[in-house]
Structure formats: C-alpha cells, structure tokens
Amino acid sequence: MKCRKCGGAAVLELRRHNAAFCSPHFIEFFDKQVAEAIHAHRMFTREETVLVAVSGGKDSLGLWDTLIEAGYRTAGLYLDLGIYDYSKESRDKCEAFAAARRQTLHVERVEEAVGAPIPEVQKVTRRPTCSACGLSKRYLMNRAALAHGYAVVATGHNLDDEAATLFGSVLHWQTDALSRQSPALPSTHVKLVRRVKPLYRLSELETAAYAFLRRIDYIVDECPFSKGATSLAHKEVLNRLEEVSPGAKHNFLFGFLDKARPAFERVHPVPLQECRVCGQVTTGDLCAFCKLADQVKRHRTPLTVAPTARE
Amino acid sequence: MKCRKCGGAAVLELRRHNAAFCSPHFIEFFDKQVAEAIHAHRMFTREETVLVAVSGGKDSLGLWDTLIEAGYRTAGLYLDLGIYDYSKESRDKCEAFAAARRQTLHVERVEEAVGAPIPEVQKVTRRPTCSACGLSKRYLMNRAALAHGYAVVATGHNLDDEAATLFGSVLHWQTDALSRQSPALPSTHVKLVRRVKPLYRLSELETAAYAFLRRIDYIVDECPFSKGATSLAHKEVLNRLEEVSPGAKHNFLFGFLDKARPAFERVHPVPLQECRVCGQVTTGDLCAFCKLADQVKRHRTPLTVAPTARE
Numbered sequence: 001m002k003c004r005k006c007g008g009a010a011v012l013e014l015r016r017h018n019a020a021f022c023s024p025h026f027i028e029f030f031d032k033q034v035a036e037a038i039h040a041h042r043m044f045t046r047e048e049t050v051l052v053a054v055s056g057g058k059d060s061l062g063l064w065d066t067l068i069e070a071g072y073r074t075a076g077l078y079l080d081l082g083i084y085d086y087s088k089e090s091r092d093k094c095e096a097f098a099a100a101r102r103q104t105l106h107v108e109r110v111e112e113a114v115g116a117p118i119p120e121v122q123k124v125t126r127r128p129t130c131s132a133c134g135l136s137k138r139y140l141m142n143r144a145a146l147a148h149g150y151a152v153v154a155t156g157h158n159l160d161d162e163a164a165t166l167f168g169s170v171l172h173w174q175t176d177a178l179s180r181q182s183p184a185l186p187s188t189h190v191k192l193v194r195r196v197k198p199l200y201r202l203s204e205l206e207t208a209a210y211a212f213l214r215r216i217d218y219i220v221d222e223c224p225f226s227k228g229a230t231s232l233a234h235k236e237v238l239n240r241l242e243e244v245s246p247g248a249k250h251n252f253l254f255g256f257l258d259k260a261r262p263a264f265e266r267v268h269p270v271p272l273q274e275c276r277v278c279g280q281v282t283t284g285d286l287c288a289f290c291k292l293a294d295q296v297k298r299h300r301t302p303l304t305v306a307p308t309a310r311e
Numbered sequence: 312m313k314c315r316k317c318g319g320a321a322v323l324e325l326r327r328h329n330a331a332f333c334s335p336h337f338i339e340f341f342d343k344q345v346a347e348a349i350h351a352h353r354m355f356t357r358e359e360t361v362l363v364a365v366s367g368g369k370d371s372l373g374l375w376d377t378l379i380e381a382g383y384r385t386a387g388l389y390l391d392l393g394i395y396d397y398s399k400e401s402r403d404k405c406e407a408f409a410a411a412r413r414q415t416l417h418v419e420r421v422e423e424a425v426g427a428p429i430p431e432v433q434k435v436t437r438r439p440t441c442s443a444c445g446l447s448k449r450y451l452m453n454r455a456a457l458a459h460g461y462a463v464v465a466t467g468h469n470l471d472d473e474a475a476t477l478f479g480s481v482l483h484w485q486t487d488a489l490s491r492q493s494p495a496l497p498s499t500h501v502k503l504v505r506r507v508k509p510l511y512r513l514s515e516l517e518t519a520a521y522a523f524l525r526r527i528d529y530i531v532d533e534c535p536f537s538k539g540a541t542s543l544a545h546k547e548v549l550n551r552l553e554e555v556s557p558g559a560k561h562n563f564l565f566g567f568l569d570k571a572r573p574a575f576e577r578v579h580p581v582p583l584q585e586c587r588v589c590g591q592v593t594t595g596d597l598c599a600f601c602k603l604a605d606q607v608k609r610h611r612t613p614l615t616v617a618p619t620a621r622e
Contacts, residue, residue, distance in 0.1 A: 259486050
C-alpha cells in the first residue's frame, strides 16, 4: 500500500476515497478537509476567536489541534458533566492539552447550572439517554460563548456522528431536525451564537487516525451512559452499509446536504425570544433548560419547595 | 395470546399494532387495511375493472384474492419472464388461481417483447440485478393495460417492499425516485395507466399470513436472480430496526408519505411524450424499453444488423 501523494509506505487506507496516505500526507489531507469545510460554509474568519467545545475525546481535541496548527485564534470550553471518573479524566486531558499549547480553557460545571450532575439529572427526567445531557451542553455552550464574547462555537462532530443523526431524523421524518441538520448553524438572534462542525467531512476512523498520528493524549473510553444509545445502533447500521459499499455514509450525508436539505428549509423560521427565567433564547416562554433545572430542583427538595418557587 | 376482537385463541401477533388476532379476525383486519388504502388514495372504483399484476407469489395472489372477495371487478396479468422452472411454476400457480375463481388472466411473454428471456437480458445489459427486469415489467404492465382497456394496474407491493425502496432512495437522496414513491401513481398522460399498491399498509409477515390462512397456493421460492439484490440487503437492515422498535418500518414509510413527500413533489412534472419506436410514453425520444430491446437485438446478431437497423 503506497501513499497516493509521495509513493512512500502508506499508514492508512481510505476506501471511500480509494486512496492511501503516509503519515504526513494523511495529516495534510485531514487539514485540507477541515479547511474545505470552513471555507464552504464560511464557518469563521481568522479575525474571530473560535470557542472549541472539547470533551477530552479524539474528535474535539483533534479539531482544536488542527485549528491551532492552521493558525486560527482559539479558546477551549470544557463542560464538566459530573460523570464520576469519566469526567475527571476527560477534564485532565483537556487541561493538559490546553496548557501544553498555551491556550485558554474555560470550564463550566453542569451541576452548578442545572442543579445536579448528569447521572442524577438522568434519573429525574424521563428524556431518553443522552437527551438531557445534549440539551444541557448546547445550552451551556451558547451561554459560555455569550458570557466570554465568542461569536462562534465549534464542535467535534464527525461524518459518522452527522450521518447517524441524519439517519435517526430520517427514520422518523423529523422535519424540524432535518431543517437544522447542517455543518453550520447561523446566528438567528443576538443571543444565539453560530455553531459549526468543521470535521463533518471526516469519518470517525479518520479523526482517530489524526489524533493518533498527531500524538494527542485523549480519553479513549466512551461515556458510560452512551451504552445502548440509539445513535450507536444507527452508527452500527451505517457501518454495515459502509462495509458493503464504501462511501455510503458520505453519500447519505452529502446527498442530503446537496439535494434534500433545501426541501426542508423553513420558509418562515421559528421566531426566537428570551426565556423569562434565564434570558437565553427559546421558542416558548420558558426554555427547555430552565424546565429541566426546575425538574431537578423539585426532585431534590420535594416537600419544601412549591412547584412555582423558582421565580 | 388472545384475539383482540373476540377473545378467542389468536393465531398471529402483530407487535407493531400491539394486537393479536384469530384467523377470521385477522382476515377482517387485512381486508380493512386494503379497503383503507383504496379509499385513502382513491385507487379505483367499483365501476372500473382492476388489472392485477400477478407473479404467483403470496403478495400478488393475496391481493387478487382480497379484491375478488371485496367484490371488485378484476382481471389478472401474468408476465412470463422466461426464468426457467421458476417462471413455469409461477405461471401454473396464476393459471390455477384464475381458473378456480373464474377470472380472466392475460399472459405476456417478456421474450416476445424484448427479444430474449430475462436470464439472457441480464447478461446483455450492464444494469444492476433486477433493474432490466423491473423496467420490462413496468413497461409491459402499462402496455397490456392499454391494449386490453384497463385504466388501472394494481401490484402486490407490501409495506416491507415500499419501505425498502424508500430506504434505497434515501441513502442516495434520489429526489426523482422520492417524488414517485407513492401508493398511487396517477395517470399523467393518455397512454399511461394509473398504478396502485393496495397492500402498502400490510407487512410481508401479514401478507404471508393472509395467503396461508386463505389457503392460497402460491410459489414460495424467491426469484433465483434476487439473491444479493440491494433491496434484500435494505430489507435486512429494516428488519433489524423493526426488531429493536416495532413499527419502525411503518413509521419510516408513513412518516415520509405524511411529512416529507410533499417536499419532493415536482412543481413542474416532467413532460411525457410518445416513444418514436413503440409509441409508449417516455421523457425522451426513445423509451428505455426500446433501448433495452435494441441492445438485446444487437447482441443476438452482432454482425448482420447495423446499430440503426431497428427503424
């Protein structure tokens, strides 16, 4: 197996690209895919500072690494979910990464914001696995970006993540979710920052290879709550389809973005307003995060706090 | 397990409906689903004669049976694909079915129309498995219906078939195919008959149970060419999703029809014209069937017939 670029010994074969690369040329390929993503969706400029949401895993630390290498101004945001040792270890990885590269790392604790760590939140809410956590993360990312003055948050979602999310939305034809499935979500309100996914062109295998070849020290364990998550089941299905026809995931996601997404774009976007409790954007009167926090609070002190005591 | 209707011993459990039925009440359920399909999509009236395309399998003979029982005027159409013993046996089943119920059965031979039986056509064309056969069947169904004066052709496609087709179209976001995915395709040209699928609300398990309980003598073997077909791989994926969450196929297909299909409907339908060779409808100058027949003809007599000798 020879590198497509230099003919030297390849370290990685990319079947869907019908190509193989040596280590330096794979990293070049990776960087180019990120550059192409940023350019095609005008994700951010070199004048902006990008807030990179990092979990300590290969994707988000790989993303932060490639952005630093490309010369972008960045800062990190670590959301401490309070998931036992998993959170402690992943926080350590992020802090070590940031310190070694002299980058700012902001840390937000979910427990402080929602009133309990994620394991306890999971028990209180009837939302399916990952749902309350995802909601909290999106909320805190936006709040932290606004608080520290960043106009854009970048997340480490890769091609496999995006294809699996799309697959889930398509199985139920969730037209709302389909209209929001995009590598770049614009700011549609002064209190809503841009959200971008510069790794959406790269598969999970590719982000893992990048992190390995760049010697990034990341947390290998998956979140202990992700076991049995629907998104993992969908990833398995897509992996099987990919085995049979390489490029299946890419074609599914990119075909959607090119040909089908326009059909689902809202003619009239949902008007956003400010939550009456926290002031962050919401489509209703009280935002979903404040409802969740209220649920947690009532669960913790069921007898002493009346249902409306939050206000 | 008790019948939902009468409390008697159930013979079949339908997990996606969270119900079980005894034999007579399952047949009642089946008939009602067909009636609902016909009504919801105004497939045909009691004044029309429906041409039922039959292959000798459980779905199409089950469809013909339920339509006869419901008192519709029907006739059968058997397309002889010339696939060795498989075609002989399936033709026998159709002829015996029609004779026992005193129904007209029209027979068309693919070999006569396209110039060779399907096994030979498969070798000549580069189209993937089932593609040339599907094209020939759709063409001959329409031609036979026009020739014998039927305004509507009904096929035995069930929920699993329709969900698998949708799945394939979605994986590649084939927007043309998505716009045509419907239980009822209207006539958009005087030489194009309506095509309807009254079994689209019923799963493969349900059509098999109906054929069994109604003691229909059908061909159990699958077409020998279907092995390895993409549609079978897609059916497997959907079966796995169905196992995990009963109703997955139904939600996928019906969610599409309810929520997403309108997004893919063409604002300006493709104008149809008559093929310059055969006079049947086509979007171009020469229809796909005549192109295929020409390919077959040239392959059979490569030295004596010039490429344009067809005219």
